[in-house]
Amino acid sequence: xDQNMDWEDIxxxxxxxxxxxxxxxxxxxxxxxxxxxxxxxxxxxxxGVTLFERRPEGYFPTSAGEDLAxxxxxxxxxxxxxxxxxxxxxxxxxxxxxxxxxxxxxTTMFASxxxxxxDAYPGLELEIxxxxxxxxxxxxxxxxxxxxxxxxxxxxxxxxxxxxxxxVYAHPDYLARHDFVNHPEQARWLGWTDRESxxxxxxxxxxxxxxxxxxxxxxxxxxxxxxRAAMGLVMIPCIAGxxxxxxxxxxxxxxxxxxxxxxxxxxxxxxxxxxxxxMDFAEEVLRDNQAMLKGxxxxxxxxxxxxx
Numbered sequence: 001x002d003q004n005m006d007w008e009d010i011x012x013x014x015x016x017x018x019x020x021x022x023x024x025x026x027x028x029x030x031x032x033x034x035x036x037x038x039x040x041x042x043x044x045x046x047x048g049v050t051l052f053e054r055r056p057e058g059y060f061p062t063s064a065g066e067d068l069a070x071x072x073x074x075x076x077x078x079x080x081x082x083x084x085x086x087x088x089x090x091x092x093x094x095x096x097x098x099x100x101x102x103x104x105x106x107t108t109m110f111a112s113x114x115x116x117x118x119d120a121y122p123g124l125e126l127e128i129x130x131x132x133x134x135x136x137x138x139x140x141x142x143x144x145x146x147x148x149x150x151x152x153x154x155x156x157x158x159x160x161x162x163x164x165x166x167x168v169y170a171h172p173d174y175l176a177r178h179d180f181v182n183h184p185e186q187a188r189w190l191g192w193t194d195r196e197s198x199x200x201x202x203x204x205x206x207x208x209x210x211x212x213x214x215x216x217x218x219x220x221x222x223x224x225x226x227x228r229a230a231m232g233l234v235m236i237p238c239i240a241g242x243x244x245x246x247x248x249x250x251x252x253x254x255x256x257x258x259x260x261x262x263x264x265x266x267x268x269x270x271x272x273x274x275x276x277x278x279m280d281f282a283e284e285v286l287r288d289n290q291a292m293l294k295g296x297x298x299x300x301x302x303x304x305x306x307x308x
Contacts, residue, residue, distance in 0.1 A: 006039070006042065006043075006046075008039060009039045009040070009042055009043040009046070010043070010072050011029070012025060012029065012035075012036055012039040012040060012043075013039075013040060013043055013051065013065075013068065013069075013072060014069070014072055015028045015029055015036075016036065016040060016052065016059050017061060017065070017069050020058040020059060020060075021058045021059060022036045022037055022040075022059065040052065040059075047064070047068070049062075049064040050062055050064065050065075051064055051065035051068060052065055094123030094124060094274070095123070095124065095125065095274060096124075096125045096126075096127065097124050097125070097126050097127070097143055097144070097274050097275070097278055098127045098129065098141075098142045098143045098144075099126070099127070099128050099129070099142060099143065099144045099145075099146070099278060099282075100128075100129040100130075100141075100142040100144070100145050100146070101128065101129075101130065101145070101146035101147075102130065102146075102148065102220075103130035103220075103221065104220065104237065104239050104240045104243075105146060105239070106128055106130045107130075108239055108240070108243050108289075108292070109239075109285055109286070109289045109292075110128070110282075110285055113281075113285050114126070117277075117278070117281050120277075121274070121277055124274055124277075124278075126278075129142060143265060143269055143272075143274075143275055144263065144264070144265050144275060144278055144279060144282070145262075145263075145264045145265070146261070146262070146263055146264075146282060146286075147261070147262045147264060148164060148258070148259040148260070148261055148262075149259055149260065149262060150259050150260050152262050152264055155266065155267075156264040156265065156266060156267075157264065157265065157266070157267050157270055158262055158263045158264035158265055158270075158279065159262065159263050159279075159283065160260050160261070160262050161260070161261045161262070161263070161283065161286055161287065161290075162260070162261060162290060162293070162294065163257040163258055163259060163260050163261070163294075164237055164238070164239060164257075164258055164259065164261055164293045164294065165237070165238045165255035165256055165257055165258060165293070165294050165295040166235055166236060166237050166238065166255060166256050166258050166295075167235070167236075167238050167241060167249050167251060167253075167255040167256065167295055168206055168207075168208065168233055168234070168235055168249060168250040168251045169227055169233070169234050169235075169236055169241040169244070169247045169248065169249055169250060170227055170230075170232070170233045170234070170247065170248065170250045171227060171228060171229070171230040171246060171247060171248075172246075172248055173230045174187075174227075174230040174231070174232065174233075175248070175250055180207070180208060180210075180211065184208065184210035184211045184212075185210070185211075185212065187208070187211045187232070187233065188211060188212055188213070188214040188231075188232045188233070189203055189208065189211055189212065189213040189214065189232055189233045189234070189235070190213075190214065190215060190217055190223050190226055190227065190231065190232040190233065190234050191213040191214060191215045191216045191217065192216065192217055192218055192220075192223060192235075193216065193218070194216060195213065195216075198212040198213050198214075199212060199213070200213060202235060203235075205256075206235075206251065206253075207251055207253070208233060208250075211233065214232065220236055220237070220240055223236060224236065224240060224241070224244060224247070227244075227247055228244060228246050228247060233250055237258070237293075238255050238292070238293070238294070238295030238297075239289075239292050239293050239295075242292065242295065242297050254295075255294070255295030257294075261286060261293065263279050263282050263283055263286070265279065
């Protein structure tokens with residue numbers, strides 16, 4: 001058996017196990033599929049065993065592959081802990097910094113402010129992942145997470161700021177052509193989750209409790225574009241709805257507080273200079289945009305043609 005095993009080969013092996021195909025692993029690792037195949041071949045040569053049965057529909061682990069997967073899982077968890085601990089001791093304002101946040105936060109608030117951060121810390125290479133998925137900071141999928149969450153994981157530390165708000169939005173033309181009092185069944189909410197009822201709880205505290213929910217559109221960006229196309233009512237964060245000049249609030253009621261905004265990292269990273277620098281910067285940006293996050297922009301207040 002060749003003793004020249006490589007950690008990159010082990011990581012590639014785990015991704016093939018998870019994805020089931022070379023292409024899925026290549027996409028996850030952001031490498032060419034030929035690189036994945038080469039690393040698996042190298043690992044098999046190093047171990048002197050066949051780890052996968054190659055079939056047209058994918059890679060299927062042999063018994064040796066299943067044994068390695070179990071061992072690799074424990075090894076990978078231990079290695080991530082070591083990497084995180086080492087990174088936490090790094091006080092240089094240089095290197096790579098990975099931040100995850102929801103796309104409206106990135107585009108509406110952070111994009112215009114990033115030049116000042118990059119100018120202040122030219123040695124930092126910044127990566128921002130715009131996703132609603134809860135990337136695992138403990139596993140170094142991100143160094144910092146800006147999350148909307150009332151119960152963040154206990155493994156993370158950071159600062160709670162304030163709650164963002166939501167409201168009801170629609171295109172003015174959609175509001176003008178529907179009679180929500182006498183014929184609410186002819187209008188519709190644009191749905192965003194699976195549901196058993198056409199009248200879910202989140203609609204019942206609004207003026208549109210008798211309007212049925214239609215469809216399931218998990219992306220806030222898609223909901224916004226459908227509302228801009230005058231397809232229905234949406235319940236979305238004020239930071240997203242107020243930024244759209246062709247949407248208005250469809251209600252006279254004050255915005256509803258939703259989840260808290262947190263700036264989070266792992267305990268091992270909290271004292272790292274580059275992590276502290278961005279967390280301080282992020283707090284400044286979020287507090288500067290507090291009025292927008294809480295739906296207090298005056299040019300959007302009381303614009304609905306409805307009277308309640």
